[in-house]
Amino acid sequence: MNPPLLEVSNLQVEFDTYGGTVKAVRGVDFTVEEGRTLAIVGESGCGKSVTVQALMGLIPMPPGRIMGGSAKLRGIEILGRKTVEGREVRGAEIGMIFQDPMSSLNPTMTIGDQIAEPLQVHRGYSHRQAMARAVELLELVRIPEAARRAAQYPFEFSGGMLQRAMIAMAISCKPTLLIADEPTTALDVTIQAQILDLLKDLQAETGMAIILITHDLGVVARMADAVAVMYAGKVVEAGSVDDVFYRSSHPYTLGLKQAMPTNKRDAVQKLMPIEGSPPDLFAPPVGCGYCPRCPHAMSVCATQPPLPIPVADAHYARCWLHHAQAPHSVPGIYYGDGHD
């Protein structure tokens, strides 16, 4: 069997700060299949961005430090390396787009030049060839009057247009994986939908896989094939989008779902926020990170870090509730088909 496109295991990242060492990512595992979309969900500061930045070698070192783990692209290690079989990882094998398109483009360089750059560097295009291709790419991301637009500067574009240009830039070298780090957070809702549709269409056309980082469960439902829910630097639940949404096995996932507003007419349930705040990652908790906020916490949760416990095929949760000795009685938690 072929190895998956990307396999990340036990990734750990730390940052030195004046206040001490922040253990931002504390052993993250996930896989991305060829041509599929993995959504990484979690609240601010849970380590989702740091995880993908580590993959791309974008962690500033110092103060950052990758403490361990591996990330294999088609079975080949990419952590701390720049090339895979002669191909540049960054920009060629993996493209990346960011949260704020307004500040993510160089203000003194034309859009066309910026899109052309990776082609010149990774593909050896001449400036003229690269610019011609840049115009095609702008057309591909549905920017009207692409030729004229390519000669413009970022301040002449709107936020949505800039994100399109970012996408054009990220896919210029036909990467097999596109990492989108909260690509729609800075955009308004109608533009969000357009950008997400565009990503989906491009995925269908090029067959690239996507890692989508978001804290918007609506975006996840719309885009993802698989989901990894992160909390306090760890993946607490992972599975297919249906598994995670309809058969949630971790109390945190359940909490996220209950905290999501709905527009159903007959909704009677109140919005339920998750009480408390995430743990201090200067001194990460010994046991489960979610324990202090978890309504179903048991005594073991405070002392033993939960292991990933499978509840179904390719669906696991890091939660002691799934242990054989735990009571199977928490309403809303899915315990797998074999249980009552």
Added chain:
Amino acid sequence: MWKYTLKRLIQGIITVWFIATATFLAMHNVPGDPLSGQRATNAAIRANLEAKYGLDKPLTEQYFIYIGNLLQGDFGISFTQQNRQVNDIIREHFPVSATLGILAVIFAALGGVLWGALTALYRNRLPDTIIMFLVILGISVPSFVFAALGQLTLVNLNALFGISLLPVAGWGTVSHMLLPALVLGMGTMAYLTRLMRSSMLEIIHSDYVRTAKAKGLPAARIFTRHQLRNAILPVITVLGPAIAAITTGGFVVELVFAIPGLGRYFVQAVQQLDYTVIMGTTVFYGAFLVFMVIVVDLLYGWIDPRVRLQ
């Protein structure tokens, strides 16, 4: 861009007119006049001289004569130096000051950008510490100290090698210009280094540099294409005032190195209340600086498209 240039030029002309008027009024309000030395020995001679130079006319009339002459590019005749037109003084001595000043500015700008970028890239490491120490020195030590130390060093070096590596003072060839320009530009270079460093540090952590890294660009390309051009913008902004500081502040350095620049005449004229020379050189310096600031602004527009196109 043309509209912008035109606008700046008109603003510049108004500024120069303002400088001319202010200088005129200030000069005529200073106690004493150019004739109060030994020249006007009695009232009759004094009256004759005043009539000759037009000093007996009402102030408004003098002002209009002055502005009229100014528009024709005529700054008048020196009161204290025999048979010398102010135009001649400027024509003879300004090119010297300008050459020295421009050389110093180029030296300061190139040095500042280079050292600043370097310190930012080596932040908190040895090169950064050493350069930033020198920068503090460059900012705090006045130029005449550097001038004297520079001359002393040069004398010793010349003696050591037994040949004249560089002349210690005087003017004429490129080798005469090097040391004075270095000394004159030192303070500004130190200042620009600091500015460039902080600007560069900000850029290094900007989102678009992260984007450039994510694109897999080599470090050298990121530096030249994405960091330098953006980091240089604040430096360009202060370059206008820096040119002002250098060209007008060149007087001390000119004196130490015995350079026949305009600065000496400027100071002499102030001491002797030589109306025409003071007004002429002030207006001329003013116009020159206004022009340089406009040039710098246009340069800014050329580097930053946001200024150019909006």
